[in-house]
Amino acid sequence: MIRLLTTTACAVLALSGPAFANKVFVSNEKGNTISVIDTADWSVLTEFHGGNRPRGITISPDGKLLYVCASDDDLVRVFDTETYEELYTLPSGPDPELFVLHPSGNPLYIANEDDNLVTVVDTETHTVLAEVPVGVEPEGMAVSPRADFVVNTSETTNMAHFISTADYDIKHNVLVDQRPRYATYTSDGTRLYVSSEIGGTVSVIDIAEDGTPTMNQKLTFEVPGVLPEWLQPVGVKVTQDGSRVFVALGPANRVAVIDGESLEVLDYIIVGQRVWQMAFTPDEKYLITTNGNSNDVTVIDVAAEKPLQSIQVGQMPWGVAVTPN
């Protein structure tokens, strides 16, 4: 309820006053840097060292802390979003790739690909709270809006594991298609989307009141002139109202637009090469995609469902996060 009020307040503010300028942080996997972009004029503010092989990236709810999975350093680096200075590191277990923050900002749930574990780290005491054994090669991470479940997808086991945040036990497992990459809940918590990179599908999983998942259907993609093998869903983002789902299709260089109600694919937006992860601006006017093989990000006009512009960033951009208002 509080969250809902906050969202409404933000929306009202956004409508009445001048648009907030936000910062976009992009992790450049090969360049070992973080690019910072100003949403006011889409200029690149700076690029700073982000540790070795920075991939997963997220921002604390208060907008002050930037968390980066430094995969080759086997830890999470935490930066100040104003000064870009590294404040401290968090233990993550080996080869952290993706993570998700509890809506309150603590704890952080990290997927450790090498150890078949989800590591739960307290962001205040900087200690490991729990290690949860999951399937082979854990990757995608999502937290339910009520924060009662954390979902992890395992790439070789091909399941979404539903971990209770109360006791860190796995309560449900749902089989999805090959190499599940990313998972995200709708803001009302009634649905979970899971992308399967090699399977080429997005699983739509309905979530009951008590958190129990049921497979609804699997979405498939088709683009004339593009080999089906290259339609590889990776990043998924859903608008706050659930009406639109955006799916990054990797080497197909396109973002699919899906109607959240009918679950039909409406359009494909051409972006840069090897589109990977995505993030909305807080007002949801823009969606930013990372394009790994063209070293740029694309800004998509969400209402028009059209690409607006590309911005050159560092080498092989991977993840993206935008500061809250």
Added chain:
Amino acid sequence: MERILRMLAAGLFVLLAAGAASALDIRSAVIRVDYPQLAPISRFDLKPEDMGFAGAMLAVEDNATTGQFLGHTFANETVAVPPEEAEAALDRLAAEGIRIFVILANAEDTLRLADRAGPDALVINAGSPAESLREDQCRANLLHVAPSQAMLADAVAQFSVWKGWKRWFLVHGSNPADQDVAEAYRQAARKFGLTVAEEREFEDTGGSRRSDSGHVLVQQRLPVFMQEAEEHDVVVAADASDVFAPYLPFHLWSPRPVMGSAGLRPVSFHASHEAWGATQFQTRFEKLTGRYVREEDYQAWLALRVVGETVTRAASDDIATLRAYALGDAFELAAFKGQKVTFRPWNGQLRQPILLFDGRITVSVSPQDGFLHQTSPLDTMGRDQPETACTAFD
């Protein structure tokens, strides 16, 4: 300890919660036939004791991790035998109730063991690239995860086309296995419009593969053997017997790239491959075994992952059900090669990308861009359905 308890607890809970899913205990065996062999030219190619078995061990771990959430257990036995004891080993395993066999052997023994196992067994060839096993000698109970010789040769030919290296100098060994590889290259050249401008046979005169300071002799003789050839863009080596190919790259008469059995080699997998999440496979494998992965390990892993994936999806331990699922449209497997791998229903060969490896890195991956096919670009490599001589799958 706490972790183990939690894992057990999670497993139990899921078992209870799943209800409908029934417990399955899947047993398999890997039979490796060992042949008397000369030492390899390079010490890097010395065969480890656990060759192939190590890959199987990793696959069983992977399968078991998945299986714990579904109530499926996986157990595998490994047996290394000389050729004359292979059938007895299979009989013993069959008597224990095992019906799933992964074979690492030459073509002749693979066929012998598949026939011995009979129609109620599922046999997976993880070792032999021989074309005959997929073609005129194909068997309904025999699937192939090892790439065929034609797939490997076509992978090289496609790269050659992409580079514009149109004229080949084919050098092959004198043993039957070398001749088979040479024939695959001749067919690949024909298929993709390349010219074999010159062909020579390097005779295997026996003796040891290497001697102290043997490079002195090689340096003097090999360039002479390679001189006065027709104009060519690239040398293609067909040396299945490991007699001469590794010496070629820097001992040619005319400096040219070398592909095939030396230089740029077509492989199913190698230990430095990192793309498409393969790093995680490498680190898992190395942690488990303490050494680098070899193709035989990857192929044994692939074979048992096929078993694991079909058991997970088909929720059955019935051999006919598993075989039908693996050959059906629904089957797909992620294998760290950038796209799903599936079976060709007409001869049981696993479609898969082929890595082009220079001994250090993945130089390229075939199929190359622009080679198209109505079913899958992967079917541009190897014998296609209209050309197959296999009828056992009809």
